[in-house]
Amino acid sequence: MADKDKKNVELLLESVNIGVLSDNSASRRIITLEMVWPRWGIASKTSAKVLEFGKDGAATLEPNWYQRIILKDSVEGHFGMVVKVTENATETKIRNFLRYFIGTVIGNVGDIMTDAGPKKWDDTVDAPAEYAKKNLRTTVDAQIEAQGGLDLTAASLEDGLLTIPLLACENHYVYKKTVMRSKGGPTTRRECDAAKGSKIGSVSFRVALL
Numbered sequence: 001m002a003d004k005d006k007k008n009v010e011l012l013l014e015s016v017n018i019g020v021l022s023d024n025s026a027s028r029r030i031i032t033l034e035m036v037w038p039r040w041g042i043a044s045k046t047s048a049k050v051l052e053f054g055k056d057g058a059a060t061l062e063p064n065w066y067q068r069i070i071l072k073d074s075v076e077g078h079f080g081m082v083v084k085v086t087e088n089a090t091e092t093k094i095r096n097f098l099r100y101f102i103g104t105v106i107g108n109v110g111d112i113m114t115d116a117g118p119k120k121w122d123d124t125v126d127a128p129a130e131y132a133k134k135n136l137r138t139t140v141d142a143q144i145e146a147q148g149g150l151d152l153t154a155a156s157l158e159d160g161l162l163t164i165p166l167l168a169c170e171n172h173y174v175y176k177k178t179v180m181r182s183k184g185g186p187t188t189r190r191e192c193d194a195a196k197g198s199k200i201g202s203v204s205f206r207v208a209l210l
Contacts (some may be wrong), residue, residue, distance in 0.1 A: 006076035019200040022057035027052040027088035036080035
């Protein structure tokens with residue numbers, strides 16, 4: 001592959017908005033970015049951040065580079081980017097999710113090393129990877145509420161803004177009170193304000209080619 005098809009890239013979080021999923025309440029959620037086959041021999045690379053969201057559904061992003069950086073790597077040829085945002089997560093859910101995430105990453109590294117290395121390395125590489133997966137993967141209570149992705153090529157990447165639409169993973173409902181003129185007082189009805197697969201927000205990255 002020609003060198004022009006390989007680029008070193010840095011991605012900073014520019015904005016994250018989850019729209020109606022905020023339910024007009026502040027929340028704390030996990031956002032993950034997965035690079036799918038970013039380059040030859042690497043099937044997946046994933047990073048995660050915990051973000052605070054306001055009542056309007058927008059994430060509070062700090063101005064410092066080290067707080068906004070989510071990827072610094074090289075890409076070549078065709079690759080994909082997938083972003084996911086969890087539900088409002090408690091400290092326990094965040095801890096469980098990140099433990100699962102670490103276990104998955106360690107497991108993937110073991111698989112890649114096994115496939116790429118000599119057969120005699122299999123037991124040596126698989127042993128710590130399997131141990132890590134069994135001991136770090138716990139029940140994941142933090143459900144994914146929104147996700148989105150793009151198919152990209154290294155050749156098409158440019159400095160600037162890259163936005164990925166977020167789609168609802170399930171139907172999202174709100175509860176509204178109906179004023180009743182007869183006896184019995186107001187009632188509450190459930191309405192779907194975002195159907196599964198509909199666009200509810202977006203994640204934008206500031207792209208810098210290095």
